[in-house]
């Protein structure tokens with residue numbers, strides 16, 4: 001690639017101050033304050049040096065470094081919320097910066113070589129595009145994962161009492177996360193009670209019930225008693241009609257009832273404040 | 277008298293079971309079922325959809341709003357699959373019996389949760405389960 005671009009372009013690139021300066025200017029206009037001119041200058045300055053090295057000496061290691069640097073920029077732009085075309089356009093702007101210099105000199109050879117150079121820069125720009133998509137996919141996957149975890153928090157309600165408020169559909173993947181988080185918290189806190197609140201679960205069928213039972217059994221093996229709370233009237237009726245038995249698992253209508261039960265069972269006495 | 281039938285919902289994954297549940301919830305609310313009855317029909321549908329997926333090897337659900345001769349509104353759901361069928365219906369309808377690793381409560385539970393329950397099955401010829409719940 002580098003050999004085809006030609007020496008005139010390399011010569012133009014020699015005037016680093018002018019060409020890089022113009023490139024930075026063009027890109028800074030485009031990013032509209034989301035990153036500072038200094039940051040742009042640092043990023044592009046690195047790319048510029050690598051482009052020069054690759055084009056002038058056909059330097060293989062420079063080519064590799066250039067690709068790595070482009071990926072890095074692309075990744076950080078993706079995380080800053082830039083669109084993929086904005087990132088690619090930043091790279092393409094180098095063409096304009098160089099083209100303006102040729103315009104100033106106005107020579108045939110340079111124009112001919114510019115076409116090859118233009119193709120070269122296009123390739124670099126497209127590379128950022130690919131990295132960008134890969135990064136965005138990763139970001140989205142991370143967010144989905146975080147949502148899963150967010151929807152299944154395990155909180156400390158009291159010394160020795162954990163709360164697990166479940167919201168939404170309790171499928172196998174969710175149950176796995178709940179169970180792991182809960183068991184880890186049990187290890188970390190040595191809690192004696194866990195209140196699993198299902199107020200936010202829209203329907204309890206045999207699958208959900210089985211998952212709940214499994215979680216309760218696993219906690220039991222670690223010496224923790226689980227209380228299930230938040231069983232709304234319509235869910236209670238459905239569970240009974242379905243024939244599901246929760247055996248000797250304590251169930252309470254509300255989270256408050258469950259907490260009161262766990263507090264009493266752990267010997268905590270709540271007294272009305274004297275000032276009230 | 278029947279509202280225009282909806283497109284059947286394919287059941288090929290766990291996500292589809294959730295989709296069936298949502299379609300049934302919407303139809304049940306639109307038919308004017310009480311919150312308790314909505315929850316019952318949604319739970320029954322959840323059981324039957326999962327059986328279609330797990331034992332029937334996938335299939336589809338047709339959710340429709342229906343009206344009986346006296347003008348009462350309701351929801352009817354037909355689950356169909358081309359799976360292995362059920363060799364012993366009485367056994368399958370025995371509370372607590374499962375050929376897999378379930379609780380064995382799905383079919384009997386679905387029958388009790390609904391007003392009408394029809395099971396059509398043939399070994400090697402697939403299974404169809406139709407349930408209906410009427411508004412009170």
Ligand SMILES: Nc1ncnc2c1ncn2[C@@H]1O[C@H](COP(=O)(O)OP(=O)(O)OP(=O)(O)O)[C@@H](O)[C@H]1O
Pocket residue numbers: 206207323327328331332357359360361362368369373374375376377378379380381382383384403
């Ligand atoms: N669509 C189907 N095709 C073939 N076999 C079925 C089908 N539906 C149910 N069965 C058979 O009937 C049995 C009982 O079903 P049921 O839904 O009552 O219990 P389960 O699915 O085994 O457990 P649970 O529903 O409680 O999790 C199943 O174990 C299976 O052998």
Ligand SMILES: [Mg+2]
Pocket residue numbers: 323326327378381382383
């Ligand atoms: Mg079942």
